[in-house]
Amino acid sequence: MLHKKIPEPLVPLIGAVVFLIIWWLCTAFKLVDPFLLPSPLAAGKAMWTGIFNGTLSLDMLITIRRTVYAFLIAVVICVPLGLVLGSSQRIYRSCEFVIDFFRSTPASALFPLFLVILGVGENTKIAVAAFGAGLLILFNTAYGVMNARKVRQAAARVMGASNLKILYGVTLLESLPQTFVGMRSGISFSLVIVIVAEMFIGSTDGLGQRVINAQMIFNMPEMYATIFSAGALGYGLNLLFIVAERHFVHWGGK
Amino acid sequence: MTAHIQIRGLSKNFAGQVLYSNFDLDFAHGKITSIFGPNGCGKSTLINMISGLMPMDAGEVLFDGKTLSQTVIGYVFQNYRDALFPWKKAIDNIKYPLQIAKKSPGEIEARTQELIESFDVKFDLNRYPYELSGGQQQLISIMRALAPNPEVLFLDEPFSALDYEMTLFMRDKLQAIFEATKTTMILVSHDLDEAVYLSDHILMLTRRPTQIAREIEFNAPRPRQTSTLTSELFNEVKGQCLEIFQKEIKVID
Numbered sequence: 070m071l072h073k074k075i076p077e078p079l080v081p082l083i084g085a086v087v088f089l090i091i092w093w094l095c096t097a098f099k100l101v102d103p104f105l106l107p108s109p110l111a112a113g114k115a116m117w118t119g120i121f122n123g124t125l126s127l128d129m130l131i132t133i134r135r136t137v138y139a140f141l142i143a144v145v146i147c148v149p150l151g152l153v154l155g156s157s158q159r160i161y162r163s164c165e166f167v168i169d170f171f172r173s174t175p176a177s178a179l180f181p182l183f184l185v186i187l188g189v190g191e192n193t194k195i196a197v198a199a200f201g202a203g204l205l206i207l208f209n210t211a212y213g214v215m216n217a218r219k220v221r222q223a224a225a226r227v228m229g230a231s232n233l234k235i236l237y238g239v240t241l242l243e244s245l246p247q248t249f250v251g252m253r254s255g256i257s258f259s260l261v262i263v264i265v266a267e268m269f270i271g272s273t274d275g276l277g278q279r280v281i282n283a284q285m286i287f288n289m290p291e292m293y294a295t296i297f298s299a300g301a302l303g304y305g306l307n308l309l310f311i312v313a314e315r316h317f318v319h320w321g322g323k
Numbered sequence: 324m325t326a327h328i329q330i331r332g333l334s335k336n337f338a339g340q341v342l343y344s345n346f347d348l349d350f351a352h353g354k355i356t357s358i359f360g361p362n363g364c365g366k367s368t369l370i371n372m373i374s375g376l377m378p379m380d381a382g383e384v385l386f387d388g389k390t391l392s393q394t395v396i397g398y399v400f401q402n403y404r405d406a407l408f409p410w411k412k413a414i415d416n417i418k419y420p421l422q423i424a425k426k427s428p429g430e431i432e433a434r435t436q437e438l439i440e441s442f443d444v445k446f447d448l449n450r451y452p453y454e455l456s457g458g459q460q461q462l463i464s465i466m467r468a469l470a471p472n473p474e475v476l477f478l479d480e481p482f483s484a485l486d487y488e489m490t491l492f493m494r495d496k497l498q499a500i501f502e503a504t505k506t507t508m509i510l511v512s513h514d515l516d517e518a519v520y521l522s523d524h525i526l527m528l529t530r531r532p533t534q535i536a537r538e539i540e541f542n543a544p545r546p547r548q549t550s551t552l553t554s555e556l557f558n559e560v561k562g563q564c565l566e567i568f569q570k571e572i573k574v575i576d
Contacts, residue, residue, distance in 0.1 A: 220405040223376050227398040228420040231332070242410050320409035323451035 078177065095149070107290045115290035116297065125279070129298055132263055132276040135191070136306070139198035139259045140252075147203040147250060151210025155244065161211055168208060176201035176262050194266035201262050202255035209251025213244030246314070246321030253310040260303055276302070325387075327352040327507045328373065333382035335365070335372065340533045342368060346382070348535065350475075353505040357518035360528030360536070361572045366511045368573065369533075370477045373509075374398055386474060394475070394481065395424075397468030401480040403460040407452040413463045414448040420471045438466045441503065442496065458489035462496070469500065474487075478510045482517065491549070494521060498546055515568070519561045520552060527567045530574050536567050 098106040119125025187193040267277025283292035326349035333346040342365045358366045371377040386394040406566035422430045482490040525534040526557040541560045
Protein backbone atom coordinates (compact mmCIF):
# COMPACT_ATOMS: atom_id res chain seq x y z
CA MET A 70 0.00 0.00 0.00
CA LEU A 71 1.41 3.35 -1.07
CA HIS A 72 0.55 5.23 2.11
CA LYS A 73 2.55 2.80 4.23
CA LYS A 74 5.70 3.65 2.29
CA ILE A 75 5.45 7.37 3.06
CA PRO A 76 7.67 8.44 5.98
CA GLU A 77 5.82 9.61 9.09
CA PRO A 78 6.76 13.33 9.04
CA LEU A 79 5.43 13.70 5.49
CA VAL A 80 1.99 12.24 6.24
CA PRO A 81 0.39 15.63 7.12
CA LEU A 82 1.40 16.91 3.68
CA ILE A 83 -0.72 14.26 1.96
CA GLY A 84 -3.94 16.18 2.64
CA ALA A 85 -2.46 19.43 1.32
CA VAL A 86 -1.16 17.75 -1.82
CA VAL A 87 -4.51 16.03 -2.43
CA PHE A 88 -6.26 19.38 -1.97
CA LEU A 89 -4.02 21.01 -4.59
CA ILE A 90 -4.53 18.10 -6.99
CA ILE A 91 -8.32 18.31 -6.68
CA TRP A 92 -8.18 22.08 -7.21
CA TRP A 93 -5.99 21.66 -10.29
CA LEU A 94 -8.27 18.95 -11.70
CA CYS A 95 -11.31 21.20 -11.25
CA THR A 96 -9.67 23.95 -13.24
CA ALA A 97 -8.07 21.66 -15.83
CA PHE A 98 -11.39 20.00 -16.61
CA LYS A 99 -13.26 23.29 -16.29
CA LEU A 100 -15.61 21.79 -13.65
CA VAL A 101 -15.96 25.29 -12.26
CA ASP A 102 -16.14 28.51 -14.27
CA PRO A 103 -12.41 29.26 -14.86
CA PHE A 104 -13.14 32.89 -14.22
CA LEU A 105 -14.34 32.16 -10.69
CA LEU A 106 -11.69 29.56 -9.92
CA PRO A 107 -8.25 30.18 -11.40
CA SER A 108 -5.73 27.37 -11.39
CA PRO A 109 -3.52 26.92 -8.31
CA LEU A 110 -0.64 28.01 -10.50
CA ALA A 111 -2.26 31.33 -11.33
CA ALA A 112 -3.06 32.01 -7.68
CA GLY A 113 0.47 30.99 -6.71
CA LYS A 114 1.89 33.32 -9.35
CA ALA A 115 -0.21 36.23 -8.04
CA MET A 116 1.05 35.51 -4.54
CA TRP A 117 4.66 35.40 -5.69
CA THR A 118 4.33 38.61 -7.68
CA GLY A 119 2.53 40.28 -4.82
CA ILE A 120 5.22 39.40 -2.30
CA PHE A 121 8.30 40.11 -4.38
CA ASN A 122 7.14 42.74 -6.83
CA GLY A 123 4.04 44.12 -5.21
CA THR A 124 2.49 45.22 -1.97
CA LEU A 125 1.21 41.89 -0.60
CA SER A 126 3.93 41.61 2.04
CA LEU A 127 3.39 45.23 3.01
CA ASP A 128 -0.35 44.65 3.41
CA MET A 129 0.39 41.55 5.46
CA LEU A 130 2.71 43.46 7.76
CA ILE A 131 0.15 46.21 8.25
CA THR A 132 -2.58 43.72 9.11
CA ILE A 133 -0.22 41.95 11.53
CA ARG A 134 0.67 45.25 13.17
CA ARG A 135 -2.98 46.19 13.73
CA THR A 136 -3.78 42.69 15.01
CA VAL A 137 -0.86 42.69 17.43
CA TYR A 138 -1.61 46.21 18.73
CA ALA A 139 -5.23 45.28 19.36
CA PHE A 140 -4.16 42.05 21.04
CA LEU A 141 -1.62 43.75 23.32
CA ILE A 142 -4.15 46.37 24.40
CA ALA A 143 -6.62 43.59 25.15
CA VAL A 144 -4.05 41.63 27.18
CA VAL A 145 -2.79 44.58 29.21
CA ILE A 146 -6.32 45.60 30.21
CA CYS A 147 -8.14 42.30 30.45
CA VAL A 148 -5.66 39.89 32.05
CA PRO A 149 -5.36 41.91 35.30
CA LEU A 150 -9.09 42.61 35.20
CA GLY A 151 -9.81 38.93 34.72
CA LEU A 152 -7.59 38.07 37.70
CA VAL A 153 -9.50 40.48 39.91
CA LEU A 154 -12.91 39.30 38.70
CA GLY A 155 -12.00 35.65 39.05
CA SER A 156 -10.65 35.97 42.56
CA SER A 157 -14.02 36.91 43.98
CA GLN A 158 -17.14 34.90 43.22
CA ARG A 159 -19.35 37.82 44.16
CA ILE A 160 -17.61 40.33 41.93
CA TYR A 161 -17.68 37.93 39.02
CA ARG A 162 -21.33 37.09 39.47
CA SER A 163 -22.22 40.75 39.51
CA CYS A 164 -20.46 41.32 36.18
CA GLU A 165 -21.21 37.98 34.56
CA PHE A 166 -24.33 39.06 32.72
CA VAL A 167 -22.73 42.16 31.23
CA ILE A 168 -19.63 40.24 30.12
CA ASP A 169 -21.66 37.40 28.61
CA PHE A 170 -23.97 39.82 26.86
CA PHE A 171 -21.20 41.76 25.16
CA ARG A 172 -19.33 38.58 24.42
CA SER A 173 -22.39 37.31 22.59
CA THR A 174 -22.90 40.54 20.69
CA PRO A 175 -21.27 40.17 17.26
CA ALA A 176 -18.33 42.59 17.21
CA SER A 177 -19.31 43.50 13.65
CA ALA A 178 -22.56 44.96 14.99
CA LEU A 179 -20.47 47.31 17.10
CA PHE A 180 -18.54 48.74 14.14
CA PRO A 181 -20.93 51.67 13.56
CA LEU A 182 -20.75 52.59 17.26
CA PHE A 183 -16.97 52.64 17.17
CA LEU A 184 -17.08 54.63 13.93
CA VAL A 185 -19.18 57.28 15.58
CA ILE A 186 -16.96 57.47 18.65
CA LEU A 187 -13.53 57.17 17.05
CA GLY A 188 -14.03 58.10 13.42
CA VAL A 189 -12.74 56.29 10.34
CA GLY A 190 -9.08 56.18 11.27
CA GLU A 191 -6.56 53.57 12.30
CA ASN A 192 -7.70 53.62 15.92
CA THR A 193 -11.21 52.42 15.16
CA LYS A 194 -10.00 49.19 13.58
CA ILE A 195 -7.66 48.51 16.47
CA ALA A 196 -10.29 49.47 19.05
CA VAL A 197 -13.02 47.11 17.81
CA ALA A 198 -10.54 44.25 17.55
CA ALA A 199 -9.19 45.00 21.03
CA PHE A 200 -12.71 45.09 22.44
CA GLY A 201 -13.69 41.73 20.97
CA ALA A 202 -10.40 40.02 21.86
CA GLY A 203 -10.46 41.63 25.31
CA LEU A 204 -13.78 40.06 26.27
CA LEU A 205 -12.51 36.61 25.28
CA ILE A 206 -9.34 37.10 27.30
CA LEU A 207 -11.28 38.51 30.26
CA PHE A 208 -13.67 35.61 30.43
CA ASN A 209 -10.97 32.96 30.06
CA THR A 210 -8.66 34.54 32.63
CA ALA A 211 -11.46 34.86 35.20
CA TYR A 212 -12.49 31.29 34.47
CA GLY A 213 -8.91 30.11 34.98
CA VAL A 214 -8.72 31.80 38.37
CA MET A 215 -12.09 30.49 39.49
CA ASN A 216 -11.12 26.96 38.60
CA ALA A 217 -7.74 27.09 40.29
CA ARG A 218 -7.29 23.93 42.32
CA LYS A 219 -8.31 24.61 45.90
CA VAL A 220 -6.05 21.78 47.13
CA ARG A 221 -3.02 23.52 45.70
CA GLN A 222 -3.89 26.78 47.43
CA ALA A 223 -4.49 24.80 50.65
CA ALA A 224 -1.08 23.12 50.31
CA ALA A 225 0.61 26.51 50.00
CA ARG A 226 -1.34 27.86 52.97
CA VAL A 227 -0.39 24.94 55.22
CA MET A 228 3.26 25.49 54.33
CA GLY A 229 2.99 29.03 55.63
CA ALA A 230 2.51 31.07 52.45
CA SER A 231 0.75 34.42 52.93
CA ASN A 232 -2.42 35.27 51.03
CA LEU A 233 -0.43 37.46 48.64
CA LYS A 234 2.10 34.71 47.98
CA ILE A 235 -0.74 32.28 47.31
CA LEU A 236 -2.32 34.74 44.86
CA TYR A 237 0.66 35.29 42.64
CA GLY A 238 2.62 32.14 43.40
CA VAL A 239 -0.18 29.63 43.06
CA THR A 240 -3.50 31.06 41.82
CA LEU A 241 -1.96 33.11 39.03
CA LEU A 242 0.12 30.20 37.74
CA GLU A 243 -2.85 27.87 38.10
CA SER A 244 -4.93 30.11 35.88
CA LEU A 245 -2.22 30.64 33.27
CA PRO A 246 -3.10 27.70 30.97
CA GLN A 247 -6.68 28.95 30.67
CA THR A 248 -5.46 32.53 30.19
CA PHE A 249 -3.29 31.33 27.32
CA VAL A 250 -6.28 29.62 25.75
CA GLY A 251 -8.07 32.96 25.99
CA MET A 252 -5.11 34.76 24.43
CA ARG A 253 -4.89 32.29 21.57
CA SER A 254 -8.60 32.76 20.82
CA GLY A 255 -8.15 36.48 21.32
CA ILE A 256 -5.46 36.92 18.72
CA SER A 257 -7.37 34.85 16.16
CA PHE A 258 -10.43 36.94 16.82
CA SER A 259 -8.40 40.12 16.59
CA LEU A 260 -7.19 39.10 13.14
CA VAL A 261 -10.76 38.44 11.96
CA ILE A 262 -12.00 41.81 13.13
CA VAL A 263 -9.02 43.71 11.75
CA ILE A 264 -9.52 42.18 8.29
CA VAL A 265 -13.26 42.92 8.31
CA ALA A 266 -12.55 46.46 9.50
CA GLU A 267 -10.03 46.89 6.69
CA MET A 268 -12.69 45.80 4.21
CA PHE A 269 -15.39 48.16 5.29
CA ILE A 270 -13.96 51.01 7.29
CA GLY A 271 -12.19 53.05 4.63
CA SER A 272 -8.72 51.57 4.57
CA THR A 273 -5.90 52.19 2.14
CA ASP A 274 -3.82 49.20 3.16
CA GLY A 275 -4.01 45.82 4.82
CA LEU A 276 -5.20 42.41 3.66
CA GLY A 277 -8.90 43.20 4.13
CA GLN A 278 -8.66 46.21 1.87
CA ARG A 279 -6.61 44.22 -0.64
CA VAL A 280 -9.14 41.40 -0.92
CA ILE A 281 -12.14 43.72 -1.29
CA ASN A 282 -10.34 45.73 -3.98
CA ALA A 283 -9.52 42.52 -5.84
CA GLN A 284 -13.21 41.59 -5.64
CA MET A 285 -14.34 44.94 -6.98
CA ILE A 286 -12.19 44.69 -10.11
CA PHE A 287 -12.73 40.91 -10.39
CA ASN A 288 -9.03 40.15 -10.09
CA MET A 289 -9.60 36.55 -8.99
CA PRO A 290 -5.98 35.31 -8.78
CA GLU A 291 -5.18 38.33 -6.60
CA MET A 292 -8.19 37.59 -4.41
CA TYR A 293 -7.20 33.97 -3.88
CA ALA A 294 -3.60 34.98 -3.21
CA THR A 295 -4.74 37.41 -0.51
CA ILE A 296 -7.13 34.88 1.05
CA PHE A 297 -4.38 32.31 1.30
CA SER A 298 -2.03 34.92 2.73
CA ALA A 299 -4.58 35.75 5.39
CA GLY A 300 -4.96 32.04 6.08
CA ALA A 301 -1.20 31.64 6.39
CA LEU A 302 -1.16 34.58 8.81
CA GLY A 303 -3.88 33.12 10.99
CA TYR A 304 -2.25 29.71 10.94
CA GLY A 305 1.13 31.20 11.78
CA LEU A 306 -0.20 33.19 14.73
CA ASN A 307 -1.96 30.15 16.12
CA LEU A 308 1.19 28.06 15.76
CA LEU A 309 3.22 30.76 17.50
CA PHE A 310 0.85 30.62 20.46
CA ILE A 311 0.92 26.87 20.67
CA VAL A 312 4.71 26.99 20.85
CA ALA A 313 4.54 29.75 23.48
CA GLU A 314 2.03 27.72 25.50
CA ARG A 315 4.23 24.65 25.45
CA HIS A 316 7.12 26.73 26.70
CA PHE A 317 5.47 29.00 29.27
CA VAL A 318 2.68 26.77 30.51
CA HIS A 319 4.16 23.35 29.95
CA TRP A 320 1.97 21.86 32.66
CA GLY A 321 -1.34 22.80 31.06
CA GLY A 322 -3.79 19.93 30.89
CA LYS A 323 -1.50 17.57 32.78
CA MET B 324 2.84 13.09 79.69
CA THR B 325 1.22 16.26 78.40
CA ALA B 326 -0.47 16.12 75.06
CA HIS B 327 1.18 17.58 71.99
CA ILE B 328 -2.09 18.78 70.52
CA GLN B 329 -4.95 19.85 72.76
CA ILE B 330 -8.38 20.49 71.29
CA ARG B 331 -10.92 22.15 73.54
CA GLY B 332 -14.53 23.03 72.84
CA LEU B 333 -14.38 22.39 69.10
CA SER B 334 -17.68 23.08 67.37
CA LYS B 335 -18.57 22.85 63.70
CA ASN B 336 -21.84 22.94 61.84
CA PHE B 337 -22.28 21.83 58.28
CA ALA B 338 -25.33 22.78 56.23
CA GLY B 339 -27.33 23.42 59.36
CA GLN B 340 -26.40 20.09 60.92
CA VAL B 341 -24.14 19.71 63.93
CA LEU B 342 -20.90 17.90 63.15
CA TYR B 343 -18.84 18.67 66.22
CA SER B 344 -20.19 20.12 69.41
CA ASN B 345 -17.92 21.06 72.30
CA PHE B 346 -15.44 18.41 71.24
CA ASP B 347 -12.32 17.79 73.32
CA LEU B 348 -9.36 15.69 72.26
CA ASP B 349 -5.67 15.21 73.02
CA PHE B 350 -3.00 13.87 70.71
CA ALA B 351 0.10 12.36 72.27
CA HIS B 352 3.66 13.47 71.60
CA GLY B 353 5.74 11.49 69.17
CA LYS B 354 3.05 8.96 68.36
CA ILE B 355 1.14 8.03 65.23
CA THR B 356 -2.60 8.41 65.78
CA SER B 357 -5.06 7.10 63.21
CA ILE B 358 -8.55 8.48 62.90
CA PHE B 359 -11.18 6.00 61.80
CA GLY B 360 -14.96 6.20 61.69
CA PRO B 361 -18.15 5.95 59.65
CA ASN B 362 -18.93 8.01 56.56
CA GLY B 363 -19.60 11.64 57.17
CA CYS B 364 -18.33 11.68 60.74
CA GLY B 365 -15.87 14.36 59.77
CA LYS B 366 -12.45 12.70 59.92
CA SER B 367 -10.95 14.88 57.19
CA THR B 368 -12.86 17.88 58.52
CA LEU B 369 -11.24 17.36 61.91
CA ILE B 370 -7.68 17.43 60.65
CA ASN B 371 -8.55 20.26 58.27
CA MET B 372 -9.75 22.32 61.21
CA ILE B 373 -6.72 21.48 63.36
CA SER B 374 -4.35 22.33 60.51
CA GLY B 375 -6.13 25.59 59.77
CA LEU B 376 -7.46 24.67 56.34
CA MET B 377 -11.03 24.97 57.49
CA PRO B 378 -12.39 27.42 60.06
CA MET B 379 -13.89 26.20 63.32
CA ASP B 380 -17.18 27.62 64.48
CA ALA B 381 -15.84 27.60 68.02
CA GLY B 382 -13.01 26.07 69.99
CA GLU B 383 -9.30 26.23 70.51
CA VAL B 384 -6.40 24.12 69.32
CA LEU B 385 -3.00 24.38 70.97
CA PHE B 386 0.29 22.74 70.02
CA ASP B 387 2.32 22.42 73.22
CA GLY B 388 0.55 25.56 74.35
CA LYS B 389 1.30 27.38 71.07
CA THR B 390 -1.21 28.47 68.45
CA LEU B 391 -1.18 27.16 64.89
CA SER B 392 0.56 30.25 63.55
CA GLN B 393 3.42 29.63 65.96
CA THR B 394 3.77 26.01 64.91
CA VAL B 395 5.38 24.37 61.89
CA ILE B 396 3.14 21.65 60.50
CA GLY B 397 3.11 19.42 57.44
CA TYR B 398 0.14 18.09 55.50
CA VAL B 399 0.05 15.26 52.99
CA PHE B 400 -3.06 15.35 50.79
CA GLN B 401 -4.83 12.35 49.31
CA ASN B 402 -4.77 13.96 45.88
CA TYR B 403 -1.05 14.32 45.24
CA ARG B 404 -1.60 15.46 41.67
CA ASP B 405 -3.53 18.51 42.81
CA ALA B 406 -1.30 19.19 45.80
CA LEU B 407 2.06 19.42 44.05
CA PHE B 408 2.99 22.46 41.97
CA PRO B 409 3.24 21.28 38.33
CA TRP B 410 5.17 24.34 37.25
CA LYS B 411 7.97 23.52 39.65
CA LYS B 412 10.32 20.58 39.30
CA ALA B 413 9.99 17.87 41.95
CA ILE B 414 13.12 19.12 43.72
CA ASP B 415 11.78 22.68 43.77
CA ASN B 416 8.49 21.47 45.21
CA ILE B 417 10.43 19.97 48.10
CA LYS B 418 12.37 23.22 48.60
CA TYR B 419 9.22 25.39 48.60
CA PRO B 420 8.35 25.35 52.32
CA LEU B 421 11.99 26.10 53.16
CA GLN B 422 11.92 29.10 50.83
CA ILE B 423 8.68 30.31 52.45
CA ALA B 424 10.41 30.03 55.83
CA LYS B 425 13.21 32.20 54.40
CA LYS B 426 15.96 29.69 55.00
CA SER B 427 19.37 30.39 53.46
CA PRO B 428 20.27 28.65 50.18
CA GLY B 429 22.89 26.64 52.07
CA GLU B 430 20.36 25.43 54.62
CA ILE B 431 17.86 24.60 51.90
CA GLU B 432 20.40 22.58 49.93
CA ALA B 433 21.58 20.71 53.02
CA ARG B 434 18.08 19.83 54.16
CA THR B 435 17.08 18.72 50.67
CA GLN B 436 20.09 16.41 50.45
CA GLU B 437 19.22 15.04 53.89
CA LEU B 438 15.70 14.21 52.73
CA ILE B 439 16.88 12.60 49.50
CA GLU B 440 19.24 10.37 51.48
CA SER B 441 16.77 9.40 54.19
CA PHE B 442 14.12 8.59 51.61
CA ASP B 443 16.68 6.84 49.43
CA VAL B 444 15.29 8.53 46.32
CA LYS B 445 16.56 6.93 43.14
CA PHE B 446 14.52 8.70 40.47
CA ASP B 447 15.26 12.01 38.77
CA LEU B 448 14.06 14.90 40.93
CA ASN B 449 14.70 17.38 38.14
CA ARG B 450 11.55 16.22 36.44
CA TYR B 451 8.17 17.85 36.73
CA PRO B 452 5.63 16.08 38.97
CA TYR B 453 3.39 15.13 36.06
CA GLU B 454 6.29 13.22 34.52
CA LEU B 455 6.47 10.94 37.56
CA SER B 456 4.34 8.01 38.68
CA GLY B 457 1.65 8.31 41.36
CA GLY B 458 3.81 6.73 44.02
CA GLN B 459 6.74 8.97 43.18
CA GLN B 460 4.50 12.02 43.32
CA GLN B 461 3.17 11.08 46.73
CA LEU B 462 6.73 10.48 47.94
CA ILE B 463 7.60 14.03 46.81
CA SER B 464 4.51 15.26 48.68
CA ILE B 465 5.66 13.59 51.87
CA MET B 466 9.20 14.91 51.46
CA ARG B 467 7.84 18.39 50.89
CA ALA B 468 5.65 18.15 53.99
CA LEU B 469 8.60 16.96 56.10
CA ALA B 470 11.13 19.44 54.68
CA PRO B 471 10.56 22.19 57.28
CA ASN B 472 10.92 19.64 60.13
CA PRO B 473 7.29 19.99 61.21
CA GLU B 474 6.19 19.31 64.75
CA VAL B 475 3.10 17.55 63.47
CA LEU B 476 2.48 15.73 60.20
CA PHE B 477 -1.12 15.39 59.03
CA LEU B 478 -1.90 12.71 56.46
CA ASP B 479 -5.31 12.54 54.78
CA GLU B 480 -5.64 9.10 53.20
CA PRO B 481 -2.17 9.45 51.76
CA PHE B 482 -1.98 6.06 50.07
CA SER B 483 -5.58 5.47 48.95
CA ALA B 484 -4.83 6.48 45.36
CA LEU B 485 -1.83 4.19 45.02
CA ASP B 486 -1.59 0.56 43.97
CA TYR B 487 -0.99 -2.10 46.61
CA GLU B 488 2.71 -2.60 45.95
CA MET B 489 3.35 1.13 46.24
CA THR B 490 1.16 1.33 49.35
CA LEU B 491 3.22 -1.32 51.17
CA PHE B 492 6.42 0.44 50.16
CA MET B 493 5.15 3.83 51.32
CA ARG B 494 3.96 2.45 54.68
CA ASP B 495 7.44 1.16 55.34
CA LYS B 496 8.98 4.47 54.31
CA LEU B 497 6.63 6.39 56.60
CA GLN B 498 7.49 4.07 59.48
CA ALA B 499 11.21 4.55 58.85
CA ILE B 500 10.79 8.33 58.93
CA PHE B 501 8.75 8.06 62.11
CA GLU B 502 11.42 5.91 63.74
CA ALA B 503 14.10 8.42 62.81
CA THR B 504 12.29 11.65 63.69
CA LYS B 505 9.55 10.69 66.15
CA THR B 506 7.37 13.37 64.55
CA THR B 507 3.81 13.38 65.88
CA MET B 508 1.66 12.03 63.06
CA ILE B 509 -2.07 12.10 62.57
CA LEU B 510 -3.40 9.84 59.88
CA VAL B 511 -6.89 9.63 58.41
CA SER B 512 -7.44 6.33 56.67
CA HIS B 513 -10.34 4.44 55.19
CA ASP B 514 -8.33 1.25 55.41
CA LEU B 515 -8.67 -0.37 58.84
CA ASP B 516 -5.62 -2.58 58.29
CA GLU B 517 -3.53 0.47 57.53
CA ALA B 518 -5.01 2.49 60.38
CA VAL B 519 -4.08 -0.21 62.89
CA TYR B 520 -0.79 -1.32 61.33
CA LEU B 521 0.79 2.10 61.24
CA SER B 522 -0.41 3.61 64.48
CA ASP B 523 0.17 3.68 68.20
CA HIS B 524 -3.36 4.92 68.88
CA ILE B 525 -6.51 4.36 66.87
CA LEU B 526 -9.17 6.98 67.42
CA MET B 527 -12.60 5.54 66.70
CA LEU B 528 -15.22 8.19 66.02
CA THR B 529 -19.02 8.00 66.16
CA ARG B 530 -21.56 9.24 63.68
CA ARG B 531 -22.69 12.86 63.89
CA PRO B 532 -22.69 14.69 66.23
CA THR B 533 -19.19 13.24 66.34
CA GLN B 534 -17.74 12.02 69.59
CA ILE B 535 -14.89 9.71 70.44
CA ALA B 536 -16.29 6.18 70.58
CA ARG B 537 -13.01 4.75 71.87
CA GLU B 538 -9.30 5.30 71.69
CA ILE B 539 -7.50 2.00 71.27
CA GLU B 540 -3.80 1.40 71.74
CA PHE B 541 -1.70 -0.75 69.46
CA ASN B 542 1.73 -1.21 70.92
CA ALA B 543 3.29 -3.84 68.67
CA PRO B 544 7.06 -3.33 68.56
CA ARG B 545 8.59 -1.21 65.81
CA PRO B 546 9.76 -1.53 63.11
CA ARG B 547 6.65 -3.39 62.09
CA GLN B 548 6.87 -5.93 59.27
CA THR B 549 4.30 -7.66 57.10
CA SER B 550 4.37 -10.43 59.69
CA THR B 551 2.79 -7.94 62.08
CA LEU B 552 -0.28 -7.96 59.83
CA THR B 553 -0.93 -11.58 60.72
CA SER B 554 0.10 -11.43 64.38
CA GLU B 555 -2.27 -12.23 67.23
CA LEU B 556 -2.04 -8.76 68.73
CA PHE B 557 -2.84 -7.13 65.40
CA ASN B 558 -5.89 -9.28 64.85
CA GLU B 559 -7.08 -8.65 68.38
CA VAL B 560 -6.82 -4.89 68.06
CA LYS B 561 -8.31 -4.88 64.60
CA GLY B 562 -11.16 -7.03 65.90
CA GLN B 563 -11.86 -4.51 68.66
CA CYS B 564 -11.88 -1.64 66.17
CA LEU B 565 -14.15 -3.54 63.83
CA GLU B 566 -16.60 -4.24 66.63
CA ILE B 567 -16.78 -0.58 67.59
CA PHE B 568 -17.04 0.47 63.97
CA GLN B 569 -19.91 -1.90 63.29
CA LYS B 570 -21.72 -0.69 66.38
CA GLU B 571 -21.34 2.90 65.22
CA ILE B 572 -22.51 2.35 61.66
CA LYS B 573 -25.67 0.69 62.96
CA VAL B 574 -26.62 4.01 64.57
CA ILE B 575 -29.07 5.79 62.30
CA ASP B 576 -27.96 9.32 61.45
